[in-house]
Amino acid sequence: MAMPKVINIQSDLDIVAARMAARDMAKAMGFGAIDQARIATAISELARNIYLYAGEGTVTVSEVQQGIRKGLEVICDDQGPGIEDISLVMTDGYTTSKGMGMGMPGARRLMDDFEIISIVGEGTKITCRKWKR
């Protein structure tokens, strides 16, 4: 199993680094081209959110195993302002920054599992996974 990879997110350069790390691991694990694109795009959205809304944080990419199935797990962690209403930010088009408001709901559609833990004033942790078919 590949070693987990931690990418510190502090600038827009790190957004590209995070998605490349996720794509490289997905490719090494044998995910197909479409799943690689799904994973890289979801991570790009979540890493940008860290940069935009929390200022900094980390993205950790790792290989996980559950029974016989293998998956790629991405944990996005920040100590930013947190999210007050999670169902609201998961709505298509909702944005507080004149963005497209598609990052969170889009990332959820692109990944298989998607969990958010967020505490206002403390930060946000998003764990998402893609399983190999």
Add this chain to the structure above:
Amino acid sequence: MDIINIPILKIEDFLIASIQVALYDMQAIQFKDAVLQKIYDSKAKGVIIDLTATDVLDSFVGRLISDIAAMARLMGTTVVITGLQPAVAITLVELGLELPGVTTALNLEKGIAKLRQITEKNADGNA
């Protein structure tokens, strides 16, 4: 700060920009500004943005592409996006971005044919 280096070529009345590397957000914004300035300076009738080498298109860049197309239209110029990889097209739709108002073509050759068709039709309409 990084300055982008995406050549924007002029061939006949058209501009062609081919994105070959992953763009950071700042570079993507610079690219938008550079394309619009070049449209103005060159009086191009059409622009092709070729994304054959692009393997990730998220909502930030997707929005910039829609913006370039809308702004170019206001300047009287048509933008055609070419070469979207299947994985990128699938991901864009699943993400929830269908790039409304953006004209696309399968590859550079078809993109040029499409631009010719659109600009000739516009010229007829104005005559």
